[in-house]
Amino acid sequence: MKRATLRPAGFKKPAHWTNSPVPEPRAPRPSDDPLDPTRFGDWERKGIAVDF
Secondary structure (H helix, E strand, C coil): CCCCCCCCCCCCCCCCCCCCCCCCCEEEEEECCCCHHHHHCCCEEEEEEECC
């Protein structure tokens, strides 16, 4: 099945559609919580900090 790559001739773009670029990701902020399992690069799974 061939995929359509062009919109139909009578297509009108909805007002909420934009062509703005995707924002750049922000750097993560360090947590002030001393019990945060991700502070050393670990992750939490089912309440247990794991490192993979």
